[in-house]
Amino acid sequence: MHINTLREAPAEAEIPSHVWLLRSGMIRRLASGVYGFMPLGYRSVRKIEEIVRQEMDAKGAQEIHMSAIQPAELWKESGRWFVMGPEMWRLKDRREREFCLGPTHEEIFTDIVKNEVSSYRQLPMNLYQIQTKYRDEARPRFGLMRAREFVMKDAYSFDRDREGLDRSYEAMFDAYMRVFARCGLRFRAVEADSGTMGGNASHEFQALAENGESEMVCCEACGMAVTTERARVADAPAETEAALPAETVYTPGTKTIEDVAAYLGLTRDRTMKALLFAVSGEDGALSEYVIAFLRGDRELNMTKLINCLGVPEHAVAFADEASVEAETGCVCGFTGPMGLRGCRVVVDSELPGQRNLCAGANKADHHIKNVNYGRDYTAEHITDLKLIRDGDPCPACGAPLKAARGVEVGQIYKLGTKYSESMGAYYKDENMQDRAIVMGSYGIGVTRTLAAVVEQNHDDDGILWPVSVAPYHVIVTIVKHGDAAQTALAERIYAALLDAGAEALLDDRDERAGVKFKDADLFGIPVRITVGKKAADGIVEYRLRREKEAVEKSSDDAVADALRLIEAERFGPAER
Ligand code: ATP
Ligand code: MG
Numbered sequence: 001m002h003i004n005t006l007r008e009a010p011a012e013a014e015i016p017s018h019v020w021l022l023r024s025g026m027i028r029r030l031a032s033g034v035y036g037f038m039p040l041g042y043r044s045v046r047k048i049e050e051i052v053r054q055e056m057d058a059k060g061a062q063e064i065h066m067s068a069i070q071p072a073e074l075w076k077e078s079g080r081w082f083v084m085g086p087e088m089w090r091l092k093d094r095r096e097r098e099f100c101l102g103p104t105h106e107e108i109f110t111d112i113v114k115n116e117v118s119s120y121r122q123l124p125m126n127l128y129q130i131q132t133k134y135r136d137e138a139r140p141r142f143g144l145m146r147a148r149e150f151v152m153k154d155a156y157s158f159d160r161d162r163e164g165l166d167r168s169y170e171a172m173f174d175a176y177m178r179v180f181a182r183c184g185l186r187f188r189a190v191e192a193d194s195g196t197m198g199g200n201a202s203h204e205f206q207a208l209a210e211n212g213e214s215e216m217v218c219c220e221a222c223g224m225a226v227t228t229e230r231a232r233v234a235d236a237p238a239e240t241e242a243a244l245p246a247e248t249v250y251t252p253g254t255k256t257i258e259d260v261a262a263y264l265g266l267t268r269d270r271t272m273k274a275l276l277f278a279v280s281g282e283d284g285a286l287s288e289y290v291i292a293f294l295r296g297d298r299e300l301n302m303t304k305l306i307n308c309l310g311v312p313e314h315a316v317a318f319a320d321e322a323s324v325e326a327e328t329g330c331v332c333g334f335t336g337p338m339g340l341r342g343c344r345v346v347v348d349s350e351l352p353g354q355r356n357l358c359a360g361a362n363k364a365d366h367h368i369k370n371v372n373y374g375r376d377y378t379a380e381h382i383t384d385l386k387l388i389r390d391g392d393p394c395p396a397c398g399a400p401l402k403a404a405r406g407v408e409v410g411q412i413y414k415l416g417t418k419y420s421e422s423m424g425a426y427y428k429d430e431n432m433q434d435r436a437i438v439m440g441s442y443g444i445g446v447t448r449t450l451a452a453v454v455e456q457n458h459d460d461d462g463i464l465w466p467v468s469v470a471p472y473h474v475i476v477t478i479v480k481h482g483d484a485a486q487t488a489l490a491e492r493i494y495a496a497l498l499d500a501g502a503e504a505l506l507d508d509r510d511e512r513a514g515v516k517f518k519d520a521d522l523f524g525i526p527v528r529i530t531v532g533k534k535a536a537d538g539i540v541e542y543r544l545r546r547e548k549e550a551v552e553k554s555s556d557d558a559v560a561d562a563l564r565l566i567e568a569e570r571f572g573p574a575e576r
Contacts, residue, residue, distance in 0.1 A: 056175060272358065477507040478516075
């Protein structure tokens with residue numbers, strides 16, 4: 001068997017899951033964000049796939065397998081050829097026809113159903129696949145967590161109406177809860193933003209992890225959990241004090257909110273901050289400037305701004321100072337809402353209720369005191385732009401929220417008719433009327449889930465696989481290579497385990513016992529049965545990877561205990 005463990009983690013590995021997957025020899029890196037799976041690693045990938053498959057099938061979803069290569073035309077029909085931006089791997093064939101490597105498959109599945117479904121009698125339907133996806137991520141990192149080639153399960157539901165979609169969504173939600181529990185993850189379902197996918201309702205499934213890239217807030221009082229991107233932030237109560245006359249003041253060198261607040265002796269919540277962006281169009285050229293205003297003590301939630309503008313994320317960048325000043329009349333570091341031109345102004349919903357704030361004067365080294373919405377400025381867009389903070393009140397019940405981090409292992413979306421309408425996927429109802437098919441989309445990052453399991457289940461010696469996703473259940477280790485009694489007993493145990501349907505490894509390598517123990521700990525097989533000195537008496541050592549101590553047992557008891565554990569946990573860990 002090919003096993004190649006590493007003593008040291010390669011320098012690029014920053015977080016435990018990446019370190020342990022590399023060191024245990026489960027994965028190998030080929031290029032940035034591109035990984036291959038070695039024998040043990042690939043067995044675990046297939047375990048997760050199988051759990052996903054069983055739970056999808058249990059909900060009546062049907063597995064198919066579409067190509068990774070997708071013609072550009074379908075993406076142009078839906079409008080996402082541009083929206084996906086540089087994250088999409090694009091290629092041309094020898095005749096210069098455009099294709100991409102699928103980052104997701106809404107367009108492809110919609111096209112299939114458009115061609116195959118014509119009547120209400122064929123609905124509802126849920127199709128899924130487990131397939132390799134390609135995304136040229138801006139920052140591939142953490143190994144399998146944010147890769148550029150990865151395995152995803154993607155499912156698409158097709159219903160006659162909204163009520164049907166609600167039922168399909170509910171079923172997938174339930175399947176996801178079961179999948180991640182069976183993988184042994186501590187996770188939460190959280191309300192999420194639907195991003196470039198479209199639609200109006202979405203949940204992410206977040207495996208809780210300090211190193212996770214996703215941020216969420218959770219309410220311990222009412223159980224509400226929502227991604228930071230999505231979380232509504234209540235406006236501060238409207239103020240009632242009288243508007244004072246506006247007054248331009250000299251504030252030399254005060255380019256930041258901290259500086260100006262300190263200089264004028266104000267708290268930051270008495271000031272306004274400006275953020276300046278340039279938006280580019282489909283041809284890559286500048287299409288407009290956007291200036292967003294928030295109270296000085298707030299942070300901008302970029303997702304909310306992008307949703308308000310209705311442009312793809314990749315099209316928005318910080319504005320170049322000289323050009324934005326020339327075009328809009330702002331002065332960077334001293335930008336205020338009065339007297340701007342040639343730009344879209346977006347104002348946080350809290351600002352109209354605030355009185356007598358201090359804002360930039362659009363003049364170097366000057367600010368204006370007592371700026372008030374309505375009298376001094378107005379805006380095209382007024383919307384919640386605020387980033388939620390740890391301790392902010394829960395939008396549902398008002399109790400203080402707790403910030404948490406996670407790894408997004410799955411996301412589900414109610415798409416509605418966005419794709420069916422843009423791509424022409426209609427069915428005929430009972431009255432022979434054409435109706436747009438109502439869709440949902442449901443993704444699980446299979447290889448990211450593998451990494452999340454390791455992120456949550458490791459110690460200083462390596463991985464602690466839950467039985468349900470372990471590459472093997474039991475490892476039988478011979479202490480002294482070549483010892484006849486030890487070899488005979490180990491082989492008997494190994495055969496008994498295999499006969500009973502357990503997945504077992506026999507470590508009969510010509511290595512020191514210490515090396516074998518280290519390896520077994522590193523790749524984290526849940527049960528180790530060690531056959532050593534007492535083999536002649538039929539006594540072995542039995543050790544669970546998750547427990548420190550080994551116990552001596554008869555070989556029969558060891559086999560029986562191992563089988564009992566496997567039976568209890570092969571479909572997922574016991575309730576925690
Ligand atoms: P993220 O916000 O992390 O970039 P996403 O929201 O773009 O992910 P989806 O389009 O919802 O991802 O894809 C479905 C699932 O695929 C995700 O929930 C995640 O588990 C997985 N996934 C997405 N991008 C990657 C990636 N670069 N590497 C590994 N898995 C990924
Ligand atoms: Mg997602």
